[in-house]
Amino acid sequence: MxxxxxxxxxxxxxxxxxxxxxxxxxxxxxxxxxxxxxxxxxxxxxxxxxxxxxxxxxxxxxxxxxxxxxxxxxxxxxxxxxxxxxxxxxxxxxxxxxxxxxxxxxxxxxxxxxWNLLDPDVIEWRAAGVAGLDQCRELAELRCAFEPLAAQLAAGRLGEAAGARLAELAAVLKQAAANGDQAGYAKADGEFHALLVAECPNRMVEHLARVVSGAAESAGMRRRSCGPMNDAAAASHQRLADEVVAGDGAAAASVMRAMLAAQLEEQAPAYGLPGQRGQ
The missing domain is CATH 1.10.10.10 (Winged helix-like DNA-binding domain superfamily/Winged helix DNA-binding domain)
Incomplete structure (x- = not known):
């Protein structure tokens, strides 16, 4: 020593x-x-x-x-x-x-x-990590899958109050687009889509929508409008409301699918598509 x-x-x-x-x-x-x-x-x-x-x-x-x-x-x-x-x-x-x-x-x-990839914690951790862009893109793509189904199933099943509110929200979206009111548009858009999901007679779809919506907020993704905020987008919401109230499920699903596809296309550069697959 x-x-x-x-x-x-x-x-x-x-x-x-x-x-x-x-x-x-x-x-x-x-x-x-x-x-x-x-x-x-x-x-x-x-x-x-x-x-x-x-x-x-x-x-x-x-x-x-x-x-x-x-x-x-x-x-x-x-x-x-x-x-x-x-x-x-x-x-x-x-x-x-x-x-x-x-x-x-x-x-x-x-x-x-x-992994349980729909677990809110797992989504949050992935969104905050190296796979953040992939996670946000996957959430947006998942929404494209279940919201058209929700619109189709809700068609013709809305009560009088829900139908009136959907039409009212479509009018609010039109006015917000005309005024350039992004915050008002986003708020009305969120309630519009949440109402359709809530009126969908499939509780599993409703549950999945809550998971995705909560996960998007947790991941730092603010709800975005379905495509650019303009008169054409507002008109699509009005057409969707009309098809749902009229009970044409196939048409409602088609309109919803087109709206969400426009949103995903708008956001593609932010997601880095085609992206690198992460964890």
Whole structure:
């Protein structure tokens, strides 16, 4: 030996890790609202909820468990939390299809196609990561798939009040387009499409619409009008309202499909189409 080891009491204390500070702040309720997850499942659950968020984002980014099993003890030391917190967090991620735990194998990351890709947390993590553009594009494409069906199924089934409101919203859209009122147009457009989905007699379609709408907001996507805001777009909404009230489901679906295709085409440059497939 070349020298005596320094007494333990003279060694500098390790600096707290940034993640540990964040988790402690979450437990104390002192984090800014902008940091907290929008998802009810993990919001306001202290260390457990914040660790789920941190691990989820790291898995999506490929920063954790890409080439070796997840070791709970290592995670606990890294983030300065108890094994109980780690275990509960991994169970949440397992329920989301992101990890799997097997005897003699350990906890490993599952392939992306096996994840619950409609889980609000998973959508949020993907949207905030390297696959953000892909995630936003996929949400827009999914809307193109189910909203024409919703319009078709709602046709001829609207009550008197709902039909009147749909016609009223179409008139509001026309006036907003004429006035160049983007905010008013977007608000009326959102209510117009939400009303059609709500009147669709298929609860699974309605549920899927809520998931996609909430996910879009969580991903930072503000609801956009169906194509450019102009007289032609407003006229398409009026035609859609007329077809739905008249009970022509096929025509209603066709109009809705064209409107959403126009929206997707308008937004294609923002999505980088044709895009690189990410996680």
């Amino acid at each position: 070349t020298g005596a080891a320094a007494p333990v009491e003279t060694l500098p204390a390790p600096a707290p890790s940034p993640v540990a500070n964040t988790l402690a702040a979450a437990a104390a309720g002192t984090l800014p609202d902008s940091y907290l997850s929008l998802r009810a499942g993990t919001q306001a659950r202290g260390l457990h909820g914040q660790l789920v968020q941190q691990l989820g984002r790291m898995i999506v980014a490929g920063e954790l468990g890409a080439d070796r099993p997840l070791v709970p003890e290592e995670i606990g030391r890294r983030f300065e939390v108890s094994r109980t917190v780690v275990r509960e967090s991994l169970r949440v991620l397992e329920a989301k299809g992101m990890v799997t735990a097997r005897p003699n194998v350990g906890t490993r990351i599952r392939p992306v196609p096996e």
